[in-house]
Amino acid sequence: MSSSMRKISCKMMLMAMLVAIMGTSILGSSGLPAAAAAPSTAGTSVKSDGAADLNDVAQLTAFIDGIMKGHMDSFKIPGAVVSIVKDGKPLLAKGYGHSDMEEGKLVDPETSLFRIASTTKLFTWTAVMQLVEQGRLDLDTDVNTYLKTLRIPDTFPEPITLRHLLTHTAGFEEGGVGYQITTDPQKLPVSISETLSKHMLARVKPPGELASYSNYGASLAGLIVEEVSGTPYNDYIKKHIFDPLDMKYATVQEPIPASLEPYAVKGYARENGQFVTKPLTFEGGFRPAGSAAVSALDMAHFMIAHLQDGRYGNKQILKPEFAKLMHATAYQFDKRLPGMALGFYELNMNGLRVISHGGADPLFISELYLVPDKQIGIFVSYNGGDGGAASQGLSKAFFDRYFSAPELKLPPANAELENSLQKYAGSYQFTRRNLTDIDKFFSFMSQMSIAVSDNRLSIGSGAEQQVFAPIAPDLFQEVGGVHQIAFRTDASGKSTHMLFDFLPFMPLERTPLMDQNKFWFLLIGISIALFITVLLGFAYRRGDIKAMPRPQKWAVRLSAITAAWALATLAGTFVVVLNMDMLDRLSRITPSLNLYLFMPIILVGLTVAILALSVMAWKSKYWTMLKRVHYTLVALSAVVLCCFFYHWNLLGWHFG
Template structure:
């Protein structure tokens, strides 16, 4: 799983956090520039600098154990553990042996394995992957086939999935066949291959299956032999659960409960292990980083040929040539003007970030066993680049009147391309949208002190007026906006949100419906005697509306308080009894709604009550219909699991 999918905060909240960090980036970069760059070759100074940052980060972000490795020019400049691997036993983090689960950073091993087979002529990046697959076949949804190039750039077109099957905490369910898992949980192809990025764990796992079936070796064995053994990575594995010989070195994962760290069971990827199962020590990750920075070589062993490595680390898909792109497996970023290729990973307990600067032969690996490790890693990277490669002062290019006149067309609601369309997973993206407004011919995101303002600096390109951060848009032949990319989230494009997907649209309709349902309850309580004296069918019509109002309000409350706020581990590891029981509620609501429609027809034909009361009754019916359509649209009507 990638670092964005496994956070316990919404993607929208993450964007605000990153945008706030962006303000600091511009300021601190300017300050560092004025002071001049520090000497990275001074390892004593480097260690003292990182020590200070990590001490503050562990306190601020409540991290029990973390590790940092920095390499440069083929050498380990720093490899240090902070905190504890096991709090109960007092075991300290050891950068040589402590095994951190690196989640989606595992994909770099999978992509490297793919490139080894490309180098050997066994895989062609632009050939239909069905050519290589033996046990699983992708459907021909579009005229273009899915290729390995699409898998490695996350442009295959898969929808997102995972509810109930992405991970497990039960080691008794292991080992699991990759092919059987991928056949059972195949997501739909929802956009033509090559059209746009949409990060996919399934696509990475499929690449791992191809490695397995093309090489003739089980995935675990291939990675162990051709990467770990080759690079002398003795404390590294993709096996689940970790082997008995390595188990003593496994980091424990912790959650924060009632002000204390509490040990939690590890999660397992099972059949999705090529996308996230690795557990690796910091020094072993240094070997891997060095190989990627030194023409594919480590300790005299060649992992990839230099030309293969250059191909892997070159832009393979670009949203816009002016913005960070996607390499073959690596996600590009810009840090103080440097091109950085990276990959992060997070599960419910661990967070990892890996950054490589090929032009400077620098690599940084940071992994944490709890707390907000993602904020710690990004903060460390920013501080590192501000100190050793300070940014130039931000200069906003002059804005032309020609660019300013079209600013309004970019305003609106946007949602991530990485989302579900077909299953219950769709509902969990209900709140993952951002809004872009226009103020004085500038685009704005957020409000108040957190508002970020972007000025147009080129066709479809905007820059933050206070930093170097940029956002870009794609438009079609008619000039209509089709996609958005923020350079702080280079692997997560967005697209305009259709009306029926907009959370604000539904909140308005649901709000009106709630008011109508409450009016029914108040009216029933106030007119109890009048209702009791009504003829039989009129009385039953009122009782039905009351029952429907109660049930609709209860269902809506359960939807947001129970379903949307499900524990992330529960959501991705199993179908809980609570969720199964909840899914009866929308179905019952639909039944009540259909019955109410019939009574509404009877009320008008039979001239029940006054005309005003019949209108009110009809509005209540419409409110129930709206709510039923809400559950239908968001795949909450029935048991729609992937």
């Protein structure tokens, strides 16, 4: 998963409750410390257009040093590395901080192996394009034509193609709870084919309709490379990408080969004000989506090859026409916004077209940016701390300094556009989510509300609020910022989907009522209130209850047991399940989760019983009418909770 994805999902979690994709304020501010955001320009070479001269390597180095020093302190980062290339050669490759704090090892840009997570996908996509170049793969042929050990179901009339995989438009749901990663190297190596067969994800949208970032899709592409080439994935990437690019400190093998182990960078978390070493995570059978560990200088070689249309030195890993095809726009949600190339996603950085990819795991965050028109590439990686905010800050500072942003002016107010904003208001959720497994529940809070105020659209509130003004039909510009959002509308004119310009691989779609957390919070809130009245009544009317006839007495007792169990199950849902540590969630099915899942099932049994006794209460005229109504409402509240658990795949053991 790219770091920009982590950032936006965290942002959404804060906004909706608020989310992600991938945390920090990617929607607006860069998170830069003041000192890093505006370093001294004394003695800097300046071009005639007012931008600093990127060819002045001494000044570039001083500039990056200043930013990195500020970030290492402000974002509590133990180690980092940066490489920048231009016109076919490295301009800068530097390490900062430590690769191993216990042994006092400093980061070495030539040899330190940083885990790059989803940036690995660029190697997989490049391998696919090599086989396309050779005529062994076709971008628009059904992937089942190439698969030998598994078959993708024919859920829709349209088949999934490699073009769909490379643009994340295959239409797979998202999954991973309990199996996406592991921290146990003894479980490796793992077959890509067996993993994808065992954990096959459902096809939930027709291919080509919408982007939805997919680790499964990237892993499937890696399997195709393996099965069509006849070479194991790890060996293929080494032989056809790393070796010709002289990438000696690079591997997609897990765990890292013994020969490279001395150069492995450790990952750190912050605990009680100290950096603490944490176990590395492994992708196993999903390694084409995120297993690589690479040095910054070797990533410079890879960037140079892509910027030079597949050439590095006297080696050509892609013919120019296929490199250009890989870099060209292949899918767009809206023609006015950045879209997807074949593997890379597009960004607009100060008016420049940038093709990019990032990666994040629980410990490492990396970003890679290529500017083909300027022959510039940037790679940065961190082994702990808030690397997401740091990478966004670094890229913003770099482009602001060397490629000044054109002044943005909102067009004059347009009454026709402003009077139709209400159609965009409402709740939206990411296309990247699960529908069929327990994973679905983890998107419960990942929704975004769009509100209309003063002829503007707003997201969030207070310091986190982002405001967007209409500038064209279905297109909005951030007020006081650089980002844009676009909408799709149906035949009636109501919006159905939206997209942020910096997340072309992950649009959002309007949230149906049954998926809206506000809808469920309302029903759950009413249910909780009713359950509390039952327990309070049971506590204060024990004498009256004892005097009741036996059937009525047991009916009251059952309502109290159901209410108490329902409240306990709800508490378990939000304390045990929703707050699961991400590492635990993606690497194993914990005993606490397995035990918790008995609770909704028991609640169903209690609900059936209390419904039956509700019928009996009316038939035999237990108590007063008001009390019978109250008893029935309590039973219906239990039904509501059972529906909640069923809808969010918490009723039973729905593991992928």
